[in-house]
Amino acid sequence: MKFIPAIDLKDNKCVRLQRGKEEDLTIFNNDPIEQAKFFENNGCERIHLVDLDGAFGRSDINKKTILEIRKNINISIEFGGGIKDEDDISFWINNGIDFLIISSLAVKNKKLVLDMAKKYKNKIYVALDVLDKKIMINGWIEDSNLTIDNILKFYNFSQINGFILTDIFRDGMLQGLDINLINSYILKTEKNIIVGGGLSNYKDLHNLNKIKFSNLEGVIAGKAFYSGIININKALQIVGSNA
Numbered sequence: 001m002k003f004i005p006a007i008d009l010k011d012n013k014c015v016r017l018q019r020g021k022e023e024d025l026t027i028f029n030n031d032p033i034e035q036a037k038f039f040e041n042n043g044c045e046r047i048h049l050v051d052l053d054g055a056f057g058r059s060d061i062n063k064k065t066i067l068e069i070r071k072n073i074n075i076s077i078e079f080g081g082g083i084k085d086e087d088d089i090s091f092w093i094n095n096g097i098d099f100l101i102i103s104s105l106a107v108k109n110k111k112l113v114l115d116m117a118k119k120y121k122n123k124i125y126v127a128l129d130v131l132d133k134k135i136m137i138n139g140w141i142e143d144s145n146l147t148i149d150n151i152l153k154f155y156n157f158s159q160i161n162g163f164i165l166t167d168i169f170r171d172g173m174l175q176g177l178d179i180n181l182i183n184s185y186i187l188k189t190e191k192n193i194i195v196g197g198g199l200s201n202y203k204d205l206h207n208l209n210k211i212k213f214s215n216l217e218g219v220i221a222g223k224a225f226y227s228g229i230i231n232i233n234k235a236l237q238i239v240g241s242n243a
Contacts, residue, residue: 001208002218003239004078004194005039005225005232006048007032007069009062015052016223018172022056022139028226036069042232046076046098048196048220054082055103055139070096078164078194080127089116093123101164103127104137107144110154117159124160125194126151128185131168140168152188162192162217170198172223177204179211186213196220201229205238 007014010022014029029035039047049069053061059082070077079092080101092100106113106126117124128148129136135144135151152163165185167178177198186193194217195208201224208219219239224230 001216001239002046002194003044003205003232003235004046004048004218004220005044006050006196006220006222007035007039008050008052008222009065009081010052012062012065016172016226017052019140019168022052024172026226032065033068033072036073039232040073040075043236044075044232046078046218047073048194049077049079050101051079051081052139055080057082057139059084059088066097067095078125080125080164086112086116089120089124093120099123099125099161101125101127103129104144106151106155107135107137107146113155113160114158121159122161125162125164125192126155126160128152128163128165129168130166130181136168148185149188152185156189156191160191162194162215163189164194164196164220166195166220167197171196173198174200174223174227174229176200177207177219179207182208182216183211186211186216190215192217194218194220196222199224199230202234202238205230205235209238 013027014032014035015025015027018024051062076098078099079097135146137144175198182195192215199221
């Protein structure tokens with residue numbers, strides 16, 4: 001299982017939101033490129049990079065910073081936020097982004113995402129951004145009227161690399177991971193699952209280690225790291241103990 005630290009970009013700064021709400025913002029680092037280097041230098045093998053401005057429809061604000069992060073680190077990047085069409089998918093993959101996280105587009109244009117998954121095999125994750133059992137889109141402010149089961153059923157036999165399951169209610173709140181939620185949905189797919197939303201302490205990591213399914217690929221760490229609650233080196237030791 002991978003420990004995947006997050007960099008959420010807004011106005012070219014490294015920030016965290018609470019439950020995805022743009023008004024509940026805390027700036028943690030004015031230099032996201034140095035933050036990415038820090039994660040690489042401390043042994044992380046992947047970062048979770050999100051363009052919050054892109055998710056809210058402002059896709060050009062952080063583009064240069066994202067490209068600079070890619071140029072300055074060698075570890076893999078999973079990236080999402082504001083990916084709205086085939087051109088966006090091709091642009092980021094052709095510019096060295098290892099994995100793309102598709103959220104709203106995976107709801108609105110399923111055929112395109114299936115086609116892109118065939119073209120870029122094992123490069124695409126579909127986001128499961130869930131609030132009250134519903135999939136949320138457009139920066140988590142719109143109810144898609146679909147459930148996790150609807151999305152899993154559609155993409156389970158596609159050529160996507162996996163799903164990223166985010167518990168919006170717990171995201172940025174340090175309330176702990178919902179292990180029951182994770183267990184209930186990891187059973188419903190053979191695709192890789194990366195989980196996020198609510199990681200709060202080392203107990204959460206130990207609880208993930210107890211999940212005996214090989215498709216649990218990783219856990220995303222945001223506020224728990226930036227608030228100083230979780231140390232990267234200790235976290236890497238814990239998640240590596242079930243390898």
